[in-house]
Amino acid sequence: MSTASSPSPIGRDSPLAGQTVVVIGGSAGIGLETARLARAEGAKLILAARTPEPLQRAASELGALSSAAFDATDFERLAKFFDGLPTPIDHILVTGPGPYYAPLAEFDFEKARRHVETHLLLPIHVARNAMGKVRPGGTVLFTWVVPAAAALQRVMRSSPR
Numbered sequence: 001m002s003t004a005s006s007p008s009p010i011g012r013d014s015p016l017a018g019q020t021v022v023v024i025g026g027s028a029g030i031g032l033e034t035a036r037l038a039r040a041e042g043a044k045l046i047l048a049a050r051t052p053e054p055l056q057r058a059a060s061e062l063g064a065l066s067s068a069a070f071d072a073t074d075f076e077r078l079a080k081f082f083d084g085l086p087t088p089i090d091h092i093l094v095t096g097p098g099p100y101y102a103p104l105a106e107f108d109f110e111k112a113r114r115h116v117e118t119h120l121l122l123p124i125h126v127a128r129n130a131m132g133k134v135r136p137g138g139t140v141l142f143t144w145v146v147p148a149a150a151a152l153q154r155v156m157r158s159s160p161r
Helices: 029-040 052-062 075-081 109-128 148-158
Strands: 020-024 042-047 064-070 090-095 134-144
Touching: 020 029, 020 075, 029 042, 029 090, 042 052, 042 090, 052 064, 075 109, 090 109
Parallel strands: 020 042, 020 090, 042 064, 090 134
Antiparallel strands: none
């Protein structure tokens, strides 16, 4: 974990001011943009993501309290991440990739298994590890995005003509 800090750009009028927000998947996309908005509203951030370099850039840009690079579907590592979090946590956001698509002839069962873990087991592990860490009235939010155009193209390529 790395640490950094910077003052909030706003006063104490925001409902997020001074609250601790954990963003798993916080180095890109919806996770990064949500972290930016939360920080702009005065939240303290803890970021986690799989790839160290973009995570470090995001953590530095946003003045995150800390950051941790790991694969959240490594459930032992996820538990260690939660064990190291300060309490209380006010909000947790978990973002993830879209579902796995492939033509049947090219279907990769290992990739499919990892996507099943991500979409079905990750929320359960996060919720279980968040117990006792998230304050009463806090939130745990899971979001996955399916890029519609890419999904449609994959399905069309795999459809018989």
